[in-house]
Amino acid sequence: MSEKYLLVSAAPHIRTPEDIPKIMYAVLIALIPVVIASVYFFSLLAVKLIVVCIITAVFSEYIFQKLRKKNTTALDGSAMITGLLLALTLPPNLPLWAAALGVVFAIVLGKQIFGGLGYNIFNPALLGRAFLMAAFPALMTSWTLPFNLDAVTGATPLAQMKFAQSLVAHQALFLGNISGSLGETSALAILIGAVFLLLKKIIDWRIPAGFMGTVVLLSGAFWLINPEKFADPLWHLLAGGLILGAFFMATDMVSSPVTRKGKWIFAVGCGVILMLIRFWGGLPEGVMYSILLMNALVPLIDRFVLPVRFGGKRKNSV
Amino acid sequence: MGRINATPTGKGYTLAKTFQGGVHLADHKEQTASQPIKKAPDPQRVIIPLSQHVGSPASANVLVGDSVKIGQKIGQAQGFISCPIHSSIAGKVVSIQSSPHPAGASSLAIIIENDGTNALDEGIKPKGDLSILSADEIKAIVKEAGIVGMGGAAFPTHIKLSPPLKNKIDAFILNCAECEPYLTCDYRLLLERTDEVIYGMRALMKALGVKKGCIGIEDNKPEAIKLLKALPEKDKDIEVVVLKTKYPQGAEKQLIKAILNREVPLGKLPLHIGVVVNNVGTAYATACALKQGLPLIKRIVTVAGSGVAHPQNLEVKLGTTFAEVIQECGGSNEGVEKVIMGGPMMGIAQATLDVPVIKGTSGILLLNKDELALEEANPCIKCGRCVDNCPMGHLPLYLGTYGEREIWEKCAELGALDCVECGSCTYLCPAGRPLVQIIKLAKQKIIAEQKKKKK
Numbered sequence A: 001m002s003e004k005y006l007l008v009s010a011a012p013h014i015r016t017p018e019d020i021p022k023i024m025y026a027v028l029i030a031l032i033p034v035v036i037a038s039v040y041f042f043s044l045l046a047v048k049l050i051v052v053c054i055i056t057a058v059f060s061e062y063i064f065q066k067l068r069k070k071n072t073t074a075l076d077g078s079a080m081i082t083g084l085l086l087a088l089t090l091p092p093n094l095p096l097w098a099a100a101l102g103v104v105f106a107i108v109l110g111k112q113i114f115g116g117l118g119y120n121i122f123n124p125a126l127l128g129r130a131f132l133m134a135a136f137p138a139l140m141t142s143w144t145l146p147f148n149l150d151a152v153t154g155a156t157p158l159a160q161m162k163f164a165q166s167l168v169a170h171q172a173l174f175l176g177n178i179s180g181s182l183g184e185t186s187a188l189a190i191l192i193g194a195v196f197l198l199l200k201k202i203i204d205w206r207i208p209a210g211f212m213g214t215v216v217l218l219s220g221a222f223w224l225i226n227p228e229k230f231a232d233p234l235w236h237l238l239a240g241g242l243i244l245g246a247f248f249m250a251t252d253m254v255s256s257p258v259t260r261k262g263k264w265i266f267a268v269g270c271g272v273i274l275m276l277i278r279f280w281g282g283l284p285e286g287v288m289y290s291i292l293l294m295n296a297l298v299p300l301i302d303r304f305v306l307p308v309r310f311g312g313k314r315k316n317s318v
Numbered sequence B: 001m002g003r004i005n006a007t008p009t010g011k012g013y014t015l016a017k018t019f020q021g022g023v024h025l026a027d028h029k030e031q032t033a034s035q036p037i038k039k040a041p042d043p044q045r046v047i048i049p050l051s052q053h054v055g056s057p058a059s060a061n062v063l064v065g066d067s068v069k070i071g072q073k074i075g076q077a078q079g080f081i082s083c084p085i086h087s088s089i090a091g092k093v094v095s096i097q098s099s100p101h102p103a104g105a106s107s108l109a110i111i112i113e114n115d116g117t118n119a120l121d122e123g124i125k126p127k128g129d130l131s132i133l134s135a136d137e138i139k140a141i142v143k144e145a146g147i148v149g150m151g152g153a154a155f156p157t158h159i160k161l162s163p164p165l166k167n168k169i170d171a172f173i174l175n176c177a178e179c180e181p182y183l184t185c186d187y188r189l190l191l192e193r194t195d196e197v198i199y200g201m202r203a204l205m206k207a208l209g210v211k212k213g214c215i216g217i218e219d220n221k222p223e224a225i226k227l228l229k230a231l232p233e234k235d236k237d238i239e240v241v242v243l244k245t246k247y248p249q250g251a252e253k254q255l256i257k258a259i260l261n262r263e264v265p266l267g268k269l270p271l272h273i274g275v276v277v278n279n280v281g282t283a284y285a286t287a288c289a290l291k292q293g294l295p296l297i298k299r300i301v302t303v304a305g306s307g308v309a310h311p312q313n314l315e316v317k318l319g320t321t322f323a324e325v326i327q328e329c330g331g332s333n334e335g336v337e338k339v340i341m342g343g344p345m346m347g348i349a350q351a352t353l354d355v356p357v358i359k360g361t362s363g364i365l366l367l368n369k370d371e372l373a374l375e376e377a378n379p380c381i382k383c384g385r386c387v388d389n390c391p392m393g394h395l396p397l398y399l400g401t402y403g404e405r406e407i408w409e410k411c412a413e414l415g416a417l418d419c420v421e422c423g424s425c426t427y428l429c430p431a432g433r434p435l436v437q438i439i440k441l442a443k444q445k446i447i448a449e450q451k452k453k454k455k
């Protein structure tokens, strides 16, 4: 054997083919059906919003990291996810400058300030949306009906229920022919991507199951008590950003608990908060707040909800 | 019960047992699994380290210039946890010096030049039938033969056979899991020398006074399972337990959990719950020691990986250098990045090929870039994979972050000491974090701290 230098490092010497970019790009792939649906319903408005948000996300990450003289991770896919997810939560006719501002906020203050991917507490996309809601409430709540882009401003199904007590048909909700943000319109499109991620084990089924299960149970209980006043569980499941939030935002690895038990607690918490907001809060839409609030509790959950150790009890916390 | 899964094993379905956590690995065993064991020619020269086992090194009882014969004891056990060392060839001791050791660093080794006589030591003769030998006699033979755990751990076997009196041993497990990828040496041994392996198993059971033994084998070895299940009637006290193929099924604690559903408590050993586990190679070596009187001077080594011309299982004299073993397998090709002793999950990377095969050398792997893990460490993204799959229920991510910040007390609190170092966490981490590497360091620091406190 020719004398050459052999690599010496500690075991294990092999590793999974999976890495961070692969995970992130799989999430992006899973969002393609939602993107297609949003383009179908809102055509050019959707295209513009999505493109602007993704590009702004990548650039703001790149510039921030350059300014801080760090290696850039702008292309690892996670910034693109933030940009795309934020775009999907916006009203289709939001001015592009506002969308871009929201993305910059999400990337810089939602993620990079904490130290970048892995250190952020909140889901950056949701934080960006929360910022836009606070800064531009009027812009953020004027909705367009699909296929009818520059005319009527339709209230979202949830707002309709909340303020006018009228219900949009289930089928329209499921397929997406309703007014709402880009991505929360078609449940079908979201589910296709979700199944892909579940099969690839990139998201943990416990989170959507716990989140939506809680919503169904709670809304079902209220509906049984008074079907006149409260919408049925299926309607609650399909309306608003619940499905998108449950599969694509609450499941964000960084801002959700690390243990399986913790994930259950987190998911049920999201469901409970969401129903509190939908029933008694002043806001028509609560998915964003429910996830953000539970994000804030994740460090606490992670500290105390620990796996069972092989061969014994665990007394400590992290 | 360890979780039970229906798994196809050849014809029909059997219930394969398993444990919580762990990883499914591509096993890469196809390279060598179907090839019979080949005997390597005796080397011209052997390097025999005095430390080939867990515990104190043996001390040389020959001098430079002495003539030695095959099987002659050349190193005396030192202290309670130790093992004697024997010469694997006949020849002349040319030097006793510090030499590179495959487990890292250098250690004192006896170097012997082959004189071609192949003279056998006078003491090497059959020890009599198993039915005549007493438990104590078997233990003494195992001890004198220098037998250690051949799966890689190299813990002296005679100590495992002599548990404290208060610990009643009621179960014996033969470990045929061979859960490391690439390795097939145990599998081939089991297939080709079944009778000897079972004989050795019975001897070990007799030494322990255990009536019933289990053979734990992963379901990716259907041929061996078929063979074992067809054991003659008199072997009914030996149960074959089919295990799901999952890493680290061969780790003692996980094996015991899957087969007997007993959990070794924190900080305890298998013997505390009445179990002794031994590896296939160990049973075979025991059979050789009894039937032929041969001490442990050779072993089966899997030589595999895409870097070697003819991957195969070789029966090698201890002390043969890796370079010679690789030569015997047609040499290596370009592009070899790493040479590993053992499996790719727990094996040790070698800096030179001038190291000798020792008692714990289960494999020599030559891996190229594509087969290896070459990843920069990124921050943890809290994906939870390391937590969900740690067979010990640890939180490797926090052990990693506390370890990085050198907060060793916190690592100790989180149970770093009973990490089995299987490496599943590092394998799975998409962020490429060196988790088990940090945990190993943490263990050293914690133990050093504990020693300081005792003083």
Ligand code: SF4
Pocket (backbone or CB within 6 Å): B389, B390, B391, B392, B393, B394, B396, B418, B419, B420, B421, B422, B423, B424, B425, B426, B435, B436, B439
């Ligand atoms: S923490 Fe230890 S026992 Fe757990 S997966 Fe990592 S190496 Fe294996």
Ligand code: SF4
Pocket (backbone or CB within 6 Å): A258, B379, B380, B381, B382, B383, B384, B385, B386, B387, B396, B397, B400, B425, B428, B429, B430, B431, B432, B433, B435
């Ligand atoms: S596997 Fe790696 S990235 Fe995932 S939680 Fe563990 S340390 Fe973090």
